[in-house]
Amino acid sequence: MMSNTLLPELYTTMKRIRSFEERVGELFIKGESAGTMLHLSTGEEIGPACVGTAMKEQDTFTTHHRGHGIFIARGGDPKKMLAEIAGKKDGYCKGKGGSMHIADMKLGHLGANAIVGGGIPTVVGAGISYKYLKEERVSVAFFGDGAMQQGILYESMNMASLWKLPVVFCCINNQYGMGTKIDNAVGYKDFSKRAESFGLKTLHINDLDVENAYNKSREIIEDARKFQPGFIEIECYRFYGHARMDKSPYRNDLEETEMRKLDPIDYAKKELIKNNMLNKEEISEIDKNILNEMDEAMEFAIKSPVNDENEIFIDVYSEKDPLPISIDEKINKILSN
Amino acid sequence: MMSNTLLPELYTTMKRIRSFEERVGELFIKGESAGTMLHLSTGEEIGPACVGTAMKEQDTFTTHHRGHGIFIARGGDPKKMLAEIAGKKDGYCKGKGGSMHIADMKLGHLGANAIVGGGIPTVVGAGISYKYLKEERVSVAFFGDGAMQQGILYESMNMASLWKLPVVFCCINNQYGMGTKIDNAVGYKDFSKRAESFGLKTLHINDLDVENAYNKSREIIEDARKFQPGFIEIECYRFYGHARMDKSPYRNDLEETEMRKLDPIDYAKKELIKNNMLNKEEISEIDKNILNEMDEAMEFAIKSPVNDENEIFIDVYSEKDPLPISIDEKINKILSN
Amino acid sequence: MSDLNQNFFEKITYRDALRLAIHDAMIEDKKIIIIGVDVANYGGAYGATKDLLKIFGKERVIDAPISEPAIVGAAVGAAMTGLRPVAELMYVDFFGMSMDQIVNQLAKVRYMFGGQISAPLVLRTQGGTGRSAGAQHSQSLESWIMHTPGLFLSMPSKPNDAYHLLRHALRIDNPTIFIEHKLLYNSTGYLDKLDTNFSFGKANIIREGEDISIISYSRMINFAEKAAEILNQNNINSEIIDLRTLNPLDSKTIIKSVNKTKRALVLSESNYTSSVPSEITSIIFENCYRILKKPVIRYTAEDTPVPVAPNLEKNYIPTIEKIVEYSKKLCN
Amino acid sequence: MSDLNQNFFEKITYRDALRLAIHDAMIEDKKIIIIGVDVANYGGAYGATKDLLKIFGKERVIDAPISEPAIVGAAVGAAMTGLRPVAELMYVDFFGMSMDQIVNQLAKVRYMFGGQISAPLVLRTQGGTGRSAGAQHSQSLESWIMHTPGLFLSMPSKPNDAYHLLRHALRIDNPTIFIEHKLLYNSTGYLDKLDTNFSFGKANIIREGEDISIISYSRMINFAEKAAEILNQNNINSEIIDLRTLNPLDSKTIIKSVNKTKRALVLSESNYTSSVPSEITSIIFENCYRILKKPVIRYTAEDTPVPVAPNLEKNYIPTIEKIVEYSKKLCN
Numbered sequence A, B: 001m002m003s004n005t006l007l008p009e010l011y012t013t014m015k016r017i018r019s020f021e022e023r024v025g026e027l028f029i030k031g032e033s034a035g036t037m038l039h040l041s042t043g044e045e046i047g048p049a050c051v052g053t054a055m056k057e058q059d060t061f062t063t064h065h066r067g068h069g070i071f072i073a074r075g076g077d078p079k080k081m082l083a084e085i086a087g088k089k090d091g092y093c094k095g096k097g098g099s100m101h102i103a104d105m106k107l108g109h110l111g112a113n114a115i116v117g118g119g120i121p122t123v124v125g126a127g128i129s130y131k132y133l134k135e136e137r138v139s140v141a142f143f144g145d146g147a148m149q150q151g152i153l154y155e156s157m158n159m160a161s162l163w164k165l166p167v168v169f170c171c172i173n174n175q176y177g178m179g180t181k182i183d184n185a186v187g188y189k190d191f192s193k194r195a196e197s198f199g200l201k202t203l204h205i206n207d208l209d210v211e212n213a214y215n216k217s218r219e220i221i222e223d224a225r226k227f228q229p230g231f232i233e234i235e236c237y238r239f240y241g242h243a244r245m246d247k248s249p250y251r252n253d254l255e256e257t258e259m260r261k262l263d264p265i266d267y268a269k270k271e272l273i274k275n276n277m278l279n280k281e282e283i284s285e286i287d288k289n290i291l292n293e294m295d296e297a298m299e300f301a302i303k304s305p306v307n308d309e310n311e312i313f314i315d316v317y318s319e320k321d322p323l324p325i326s327i328d329e330k331i332n333k334i335l336s337n
Numbered sequence C, D: 001m002s003d004l005n006q007n008f009f010e011k012i013t014y015r016d017a018l019r020l021a022i023h024d025a026m027i028e029d030k031k032i033i034i035i036g037v038d039v040a041n042y043g044g045a046y047g048a049t050k051d052l053l054k055i056f057g058k059e060r061v062i063d064a065p066i067s068e069p070a071i072v073g074a075a076v077g078a079a080m081t082g083l084r085p086v087a088e089l090m091y092v093d094f095f096g097m098s099m100d101q102i103v104n105q106l107a108k109v110r111y112m113f114g115g116q117i118s119a120p121l122v123l124r125t126q127g128g129t130g131r132s133a134g135a136q137h138s139q140s141l142e143s144w145i146m147h148t149p150g151l152f153l154s155m156p157s158k159p160n161d162a163y164h165l166l167r168h169a170l171r172i173d174n175p176t177i178f179i180e181h182k183l184l185y186n187s188t189g190y191l192d193k194l195d196t197n198f199s200f201g202k203a204n205i206i207r208e209g210e211d212i213s214i215i216s217y218s219r220m221i222n223f224a225e226k227a228a229e230i231l232n233q234n235n236i237n238s239e240i241i242d243l244r245t246l247n248p249l250d251s252k253t254i255i256k257s258v259n260k261t262k263r264a265l266v267l268s269e270s271n272y273t274s275s276v277p278s279e280i281t282s283i284i285f286e287n288c289y290r291i292l293k294k295p296v297i298r299y300t301a302e303d304t305p306v307p308v309a310p311n312l313e314k315n316y317i318p319t320i321e322k323i324v325e326y327s328k329k330l331c332n
């Protein structure tokens, strides 16, 4: 393995993301997922891998609804993630958040969000904190191309620029917002230009070279650390439907077939071999380890117990406060009047 | 009077605006205004005059809270405007809307708005209507520099651009949002660049030549009519406080004195004389007529009757619906149980 | 949607009743357009506008960018200038970002402008739990709307009501907020397009009874009906009132029923506090407190956000068993 | 704010009590920052943050662009990462555009994320009528917030309460929505910084009486007090309960009072339907319906938008005369 390359690591990250998402699909098929609102990042691994790897340990982030990949890239534990997606007690959020609200404060995951654009201003606030507290941290908001049409993004960009915050806005442009192709949602398609006009430093990634993407992303992140906020757009393709139930009838098979050929993982694998960074056996070994890891995660998630019913009432207010009174208690009290 | 110039007309419009706003101030001092939330456009007349004159009769618009000037430029009747500002029955909205909600559907005034940015998407909707109904109308949203930081503006710009709507966004940049100077609110100050990045044709006016501003604005409006939506920024200076009570302690006198020298009306007057378009007497005549008109409007507003109390309940629902039951009636009915 | 010309359907889904309503209205009135995220190509996240793009074309069925505030705002503008938009918010939870345009603009246009104009549009959306969609995609936010003067509010539980309420909303001059329920789309019932009994603003007495009035709307009606069967086996004859519209609210029918049964259970999937159920409870007490045999009970979702975990989500909202239990206690 | 070190003020404005509270908290806790439109240079539209910029500098007192959704969102993010923001919305009406960040984010952060974190911030704003500010600048929107699990809600009427509630909100781990009233800023009262009687979540019995309970909060307390004097001259001895916080709500004190007086008038400036007053009315009936001598009355603003015309605006909200009139009728 060459020492001046991160490609093996980046490959591994992408592969782990893909394998993880496969397990999410499996969990669903097994009837073990909490609901069907499972948004897979299959095919989009380059973004999470390059930006996720470029971030430092102390950095934080928010994600959109399609955030599993990003969290995996940032060290998320597949066990606790799958358990969360299954709505189980051992999940990151005790199963109360599910796929769209995974969070882990220890790893700097300030939360996934089911509201398109909802988690974007969070990083502005984090940036305010880090700058004020003189902590050398960057906070990154990940979101889709759809969120480029949410006004709060521009409010947030302006704030980051105005207050020179250590913040990066990262758009994973997978060409679709649900069933709507980007051309049907965007009047003029140059997202970097939008971000520039708000004073951000920009980066537009539109190829499969994850290492290059990583190097460039690192510059943006490090500039942000020096209070020049940035914007990264990573173009990719959503390989499958919007959520687990969607078969994408609104786009044609040819497009899917063609676009799926632009597979960042295949590309990285070929590069690894071509440049003698890893041989086939080494790659197989990596892949196998990943599969094992994910097998264990599956088992963990499925075996994880469900919550006690009382869990409904916990975490609404702080631990010091009494739990909200249940409706049952309220009603019985009234009936006893 | 030269025939190929509109300067006399533009001068008259600006002067009427200024005189009108003086009367609004007077109304307040006399204790005849409904409240104190009166936002004068004194010093900012160039924008309303150039864009307002560039619009055609059938065109429509929304304004922000500082919208008197625009409406005057679009033919608003000072009588009914002042009566509205006084909260009287003869006002445009029966005194129920006041200064911040003047509207007149007959003149295409789709409404002033007290929510910064609130009236912007309205013109997108108007644009959808006109395009669908094949009416050759343009709809213009007027707003301040503060609204450039409201996300809904960018959502609206994108829609106008995506759907190629006959819509123009017009920013009256008076350098302040209340007590906040534009540099403390905007990270990177090139509004045209923002608008361009959403696919709009842009125009930035930053001098006192109202006729030139008018000619350029007309191009933007006519392009919009051909479905190329546009953006106009007109830089100016808010001569007085934010609202009638504000003495602008947050900005220094020197700045005010210097900036007030950039008076579009003085400038136009000098141009008129220099170019022999009007002589001093003719200008005095115009000014006098305007003063008379405003005197009459004042009298009208002050004499206009107040509303019957029952007016509270009217216009909540359509004429076909019963009026909302008053609280008094509700309570008395319950008490009679 | 094969039977476009049929007038009576013995069994039709709630979804298809909605589609038919929009379809029929659009045939009648060229001013009606549809606008929303994924309403055209995708046919609506819950399929309520499926195929309408094909039938009416992209000038009338418009996929919008994910810009909910501007979607509502643009619909308001279009409604003010001659069109009659059916705007869709994919989830009622997106009221959050849209409340300015809904409450400060839409609801007040007519009033602020002294009656010069109104914004006759229908804002369709759907809410409720049942899909483990979590705290931001499962709320019941009708209380915000019912609290806002100027907005009609429809929440049908049955296909026939869905059809007629939507048709009505597309004819009148007031804006209507139309809240569907994500678990009702596949539910079925009859549809009589020529129904002469349907009357806007009137509650529907789904079941007559003497022992207890169960007052509800939207999906909870189904729960009430199932509970009623069980109660019946226990010799409790319940009257079920489906409010159908929350503004206007048919308090007369509620009061009349409670005056008869002298017991009332208000059933809703919304949160408990400061809510539609609080309103209805107040109205019943105000008018019937002297004759009530027992206090009015409001049975709602817990006063917490909605959890994802299916076992929690299930118990988060009212259950049929508990409806039965409380009803029995009321009838004791 | 000359007497920064004083502990007791015989007469201080509501505005200055708020300023002092923020000031004192900021001295104590370096994590507190202020963020909002015109909070720094301008000192707040209603002056509640005047001079704080000078004292604490622009790192802690931050003028924000007019981007309310992002202001709330940024405050949430800052609160999640170690600070304790006091965010300001200049008018409560701007809840409209901010509800997503308030309700879908702020209120749910702790719950959705399984208790890992909370967003301990205070969102200050002001509402109400009285300045002819019109339909979009005069609303009373506390009902939306009280309906939302996860948000504490304070609406003080007196300087002393304003001070202590704000101090409390800046110490606890829950987010608090803090709604002031535009006509209260110049009102005066005492302030005892060391007040040991003050207890968070407890209603304040402003006046004890036996004949009728008037339950209210915010500016309407002043109306209630004036009405009480007149009632007193008519031999009606009213008990006034100032709720101070709507979440938590001190139902115990309400119920205890009504159990004594057997008559209740719920007084609020909000709209009537599906509201805080509906909630309180329900609670009273539920607990006291058997002993009530008369139905509970909820006296609120009319169910219409707020008109600008001063003569209309005045009658749009409760009046002292009518409070007296209804109270008399209740005591008949």
Ligand SMILES: Cc1ncc(C[n+]2csc(CCOP(=O)(O)OP(=O)(O)O)c2C)c(N)n1
Binding pocket: A039, A064, A065, A066, A114, A115, A116, A117, A143, A144, A145, A146, A147, A148, A174, A176, A177, A178, A238, A242, C037, C066, C068, C090, C094
């Ligand atoms: C504010 C809001 N509007 C609509 C939705 C419904 N929705 C969920 S995901 C999605 C598409 C988002 O597209 P994009 O941002 O590109 O992310 P992607 O799904 O492609 O990763 C939509 C419309 C939502 N969750 N939030």
Ligand SMILES: Cc1ncc(C[n+]2csc(CCOP(=O)(O)OP(=O)(O)O)c2C)c(N)n1
Binding pocket: B039, B064, B065, B066, B114, B115, B116, B117, B143, B144, B145, B146, B147, B148, B174, B176, B177, B178, B238, B242, D037, D066, D068, D090, D094
């Ligand atoms: C959404 C919103 N935020 C804040 C305000 C309070 N406010 C009224 S006018 C104003 C300043 C607006 O500045 P700008 O848009 O530049 O217009 P100008 O007053 O300078 O004409 C502010 C902050 C408001 N009305 N609406």
Ligand SMILES: [Mg+2]
Binding pocket: A144, A145, A146, A172, A173, A174, A175, A176, A177, A178
């Ligand atoms: Mg996408």
Ligand SMILES: [Mg+2]
Binding pocket: B144, B145, B146, B172, B173, B174, B175, B176, B177, B178
């Ligand atoms: Mg300005």
